[in-house]
Amino acid sequence: MTPVLAASAGNVLVWIVWVVAAFACVGTGIAVVSFSNAFYSALSLIGNLGSLAVMYLLATAEFVAAAQVLVYAGAVVVMFLFVIAYVGPRREVPWAGGPAWQTIGAAVAAGALLVEIIVAVGLKAGGSLSHTDHVGGSFGTPGWIGRLFLADHLLAFEITSIVLLVAAVGGVILGSHTKRGGPDLPPRLAETQREAETEVAV
DSSP states (O other): OOHHHHHHHHHHHHHHHHHHHHHHHHHHHHHHHHOSBHHHHHHHHHHHHHHHHHHHHHTTOHHHHHHIIIIIIIIIHHHHHHHHHHHOOOBOOTTSSSOHHHHHHHHHHHHHHHHHHHHHHHHHHHTTTOOOOOOOTTTTSHHHHHHIIIIITHHHHHHHHHHHHHHHHHHHHHHHHHHHOSTTSOHHHHHHHHHHHHHHHO
């Protein structure tokens, strides 16, 4: 096989992997918000993060891909699963029962993202985003990313850590109320607990 044919076959393979990863990303993203069971939604989120990691690998962002798998799929989603298992079974019908303003807000946000993607693709196709910039040899390395996190963006990094800690503590408190029951249990959680106990009894 000549080098030209080898390069062409390699490009076709890259495009096939990219298309599969893109469709997997979109499909698992839809599954996250479509399942009525939060456990299945969290598992779909793992698939979504894995497909994003594949796309980062295709963009030669190996460190970001590894962090995507280790930090998000391996740590944050595991915390989600822990909270879901601690709180107990909870089934809800997607897109039903919530305030109308949430549905309208979600539709507006999705439309804004779609318009942003279309504008970005149009600008790139028209050559407006074809400017070049100098990228050093240390770009994307662990040391470079660590310096951004712990020097330039230290405040945002620490705030994110506090938000995750608050989420974990809130999940434990919510789970303790659900397990204990009693008069201080919110009505919605009390109803969910009764439904879960009925399913177990059946």
